[in-house]
Structures are given as structure tokens and as C-alpha cells.
Amino acid sequence: SQKNDGKGYTGPNEWLAKKFEELHDLYQGQVGKNSFAIRGYQRAAGIMRRIDYPITTGAQARAIPGIGQSLADRIDEFLSGAQGRAFYENTEQARCIALFKDIYGVGRHHANDLYRLGARTIDDLRSGRFALTAGQMIGLQLYEDLRARIPRDECRQIFEIIRSEAQAIDDQLWIEIMGSYRRGQETSGDVDILITRNGGEVNGKKGVLGELIRRLKKRGLITHDLGTPTVWDAPEAKWMGVGKLSSVHKHRRIDILCIPFEHWGAALLYFTGNEVVGISAIIRSNVSSKANDYHQFNRSMRLYARKTGYNLNQRGLYKGVLRGKDGLKQTEGELVASRTEQDIFNALGLRWRHPHHRRP
Ligand code: DCP
Ligand code: MG
Ligand code: MN
Numbered sequence: 001s002q003k004n005d006g007k008g009y010t011g012p013n014e015w016l017a018k019k020f021e022e023l024h025d026l027y028q029g030q031v032g033k034n035s036f037a038i039r040g041y042q043r044a045a046g047i048m049r050r051i052d053y054p055i056t057t058g059a060q061a062r063a064i065p066g067i068g069q070s071l072a073d074r075i076d077e078f079l080s081g082a083q084g085r086a087f088y089e090n091t092e093q094a095r096c097i098a099l100f101k102d103i104y105g106v107g108r109h110h111a112n113d114l115y116r117l118g119a120r121t122i123d124d125l126r127s128g129r130f131a132l133t134a135g136q137m138i139g140l141q142l143y144e145d146l147r148a149r150i151p152r153d154e155c156r157q158i159f160e161i162i163r164s165e166a167q168a169i170d171d172q173l174w175i176e177i178m179g180s181y182r183r184g185q186e187t188s189g190d191v192d193i194l195i196t197r198n199g200g201e202v203n204g205k206k207g208v209l210g211e212l213i214r215r216l217k218k219r220g221l222i223t224h225d226l227g228t229p230t231v232w233d234a235p236e237a238k239w240m241g242v243g244k245l246s247s248v249h250k251h252r253r254i255d256i257l258c259i260p261f262e263h264w265g266a267a268l269l270y271f272t273g274n275e276v277v278g279i280s281a282i283i284r285s286n287v288s289s290k291a292n293d294y295h296q297f298n299r300s301m302r303l304y305a306r307k308t309g310y311n312l313n314q315r316g317l318y319k320g321v322l323r324g325k326d327g328l329k330q331t332e333g334e335l336v337a338s339r340t341e342q343d344i345f346n347a348l349g350l351r352w353r354h355p356h357h358r359r360p
Pocket of ligand 2: 178179180188189190191192
């Protein structure tokens with residue numbers, strides 16, 4: 001299931017954070033494990049999330065306060081793509097947690113709790129014996145639909161409806177479909193949509209996002225809200241929910257993000273990906289890990305930017321970002337490029353890479 005920091009963005013070491021969390025979850029509750037080491041994995045995950053430049057070696061991480069030699073060794077292990085000792089152990093616990101995390105809105109903590117409370121199957125959860133939030137209930141209710149891949153043509157049809165409704169609100173809006181669809185994949189896990197306005201504020205005065213969702217509900221395309229923005233008419237606002245093309249179609253996950261015009265290229269680049277493959281997906285499919293699974297396009301581009309003295313995120317390419325000894329950002333730096341993807345490739349001196357080729 002799609003995890004979210006509230007804005008939908010994650011940092012360059014999210015994949016490492018996830019790996020440490022997997023280790024934590026796997027060891028937690030197992031007899032004979034050192035509880036200090038287990039908590040260390042949890043803390044390491046937090047540290048990985050706070051570091052905003054990509055970690056590339058264990059030695060580099062060793063310099064970060066809180067990362068000792070054994071954690072640094074684990075990072076080298078992750079980076080090398082070596083199969084972590086306990087990582088892919090196909091235990092019942094690992095399998096259940098992977099299964100529960102597949103339910104929309106169920107995070108790893110809750111998946112762990114559910115396992116410890118005795119839940120083993122989706123039907124167990126449907127029995128009503130376990131406490132779930134409203135969003136999780138929707139995830140559970142639509143579990144079969146939402147885990148199915150969306151055929152490319154259905155993504156396109158959903159996108160066309162959203163585009164036509166958005167353009168009926170304001171013909172100066174720019175609407176693009178991103179994610180796996182834009183990379184040319186035959187099927188997608190969800191439909192990712194980016195909206196901005198050429199001139200003026202996309203979402204400020206008019207609150208386009210709220211109006212769009214209202215129209216799409218009225219039209220019957222959108223059926224459920226899963227995550228609504230705190231401020232509907234903020235310049236940057238994200239809606240997450242579920243829609244259905246017609247009575248014969250399945251419910252599908254849809255994400256719609258509104259951003260300021262200046263961020264268009266950087267956001268398009270970021271949300272086109274690709275990005276880290278979930279570790280639970282690897283446990284489920286029993287596919288052994290390869291270094292490439294974790295060296296995806298977004299990561300390698302951010303890493304390249306960093307190596308050449310820049311900082312790349314979903315809002316732009318920046319130069320002169322000042323960092324403290326701990327590696328944390330002290331100043332934002334100067335915006336170098338963000339309007340178009342091409343601008344960002346050019347500023348970095350990289351050859352254009354078509355979305356269809358944005359794979360490792
Ligand atoms: N993204 C990211 N880091 C994340 C999650 C997402 O950089 N932790 C970016 C890259 C993704 C894009 O956002 O490609 C869209 O996210 P999705 O989770 O929708 O992933 P995809 O569209 O690539 O795949 P799927 O077909 O599973 O939706
Ligand atoms: Mg997607
Ligand atoms: Mn998405």
C-alpha cells in the first residue's frame with residue numbers, strides 16, 4: 001500500500017529506512033533477540049529519513065551520529081544487494097505483515113499489532129474482531145479490487161475524464177498523468193495525476209482541487225476519499241482516493257496532486273519515477289534481491305545531482321545548499337531549474353531520458 005509522509009514525498013534514503021524497519025519488524029517479538037539491537041534498527045530508520053542526501057556507503061553513514069559500525073555494515077549489505085541475513089526469511093510473521101501492509105492504510109506498525117493480536121488472514125480482519133480506521137475499512141472492503149493491476153487503457157480513460165472535468169473548470173490548467181503509466185508500463189498500481197496552471201495560482205484563488213473532486217463524484221467516477229488535503233486551496237495540495245470507471249470496472253486507486261507552475265518539471269520528474277520497489281513485494285514473490293532493485297531512476301538522478309554539487313527534489317534543482325556536520329540542510333540554496341524536466345536534465349549536463357526509459 002502507498003505510504004505517505006502527509007505530502008506524499010519521501011527522501012533519498014527512504015529505501016534504507018524501510019529496510020531497517022523490516023529488520024525491526026522481523027526481529028521484534030522473536031525470542032532470543034537482543035532488544036537493544038532491535039530498537040537500534042527502529043532508530044536507524046528515523047536517522048535515514050532525516051538525512052536528505054543519498055547515502056552511498058556504510059563508511060559515509062558511520063560518520064552520522066547514531067550510526068555505529070554494525071549499522072554501517074548493514075547499510076553496506078543493503079547497498080551491495082546482498083541478501084540480508086534475516087531479511088527474506090519466509091516466516092509466517094513476515095508473510096502476514098506483507099499481506100496486511102497490502103491493505104490500503106495499514107502501515108507496518110499496525111500490521112505488526114494485528115499479527116500479534118492473532119490475525120493471520122484477510123478474512124480474520126473482516127471478522128470485525130480487530131479495530132480498524134475508516135480508511136482501513138475501505139481498504140479492506142475493496143481489497144481484491146485495489147490489489148489488481150490497472151490495464152493501460154483503463155488508466156487512460158480515467159485520466160481523460162479527469163482532464164476533461166479539470167479543463168471545464170479552467171482551460172489554463174495543465175494536466176498530466178505520471179507514475180508507471182507515463183513510463184509506458186502496460187499496467188499500473190494506481191493512476192497518478194499532476195495539475196498546475198499556466199499563469200496565476202493553480203489552486204489558490206479558485207480551489208481547483210476541491211471543485212474537481214466534487215465534479216468527479218457527481219459524475220460517478222470518484223467513489224471514496226482516502227486522504228484529503230488539510231487545506232484544500234493551498235498552492236500545493238494532494239488528494240488520494242478511489243474511483244471506478246463504470247459498473248463493470250473495478251475500484252481503482254487515484255492520486256491527484258496540484259502544484260505551483262514553477263515546480264512543474266521537478267514534480268513531473270519526481271512523480272514519474274521510477275522509485276524503490278517495496279521489500280514486501282520481494283518477500284511475497286520470493287524473488288531474491290538484486291542491487292538494481294534499489295538503484296532506481298529517481299535515486300540515481302538525485303545521487304548524480306548531489307555528486308555534482310546540487311540538490312534535487314520534487315520542487316526543483318538547487319545549488320549551494322549548505323549542510324551542517326550532521327549532513328542536515330541549513331539553507332535551501334538557489335533554485336537552478338524546475339520549470340521543465342528538460343531544464344533539469346540540461347542544468348545537470350545529462351542527456352534527455354525518455355520516461356519509457358526511466359528504469360535502472
Ligand atoms: N515516488 C517516489 N518515492 C516514493 C513513492 C513515489 O519518488 N516513496 C514517486 C516515484 C513514483 C511516483 O512517485 O514512480 C508514483 O508513485 P507510485 O507509488 O504511484 O508508483 P508508480 O506509479 O511508479 O507505480 P505503480 O504502478 O505501482 O503505481
Ligand atoms: Mg502509480
Ligand atoms: Mn501513486
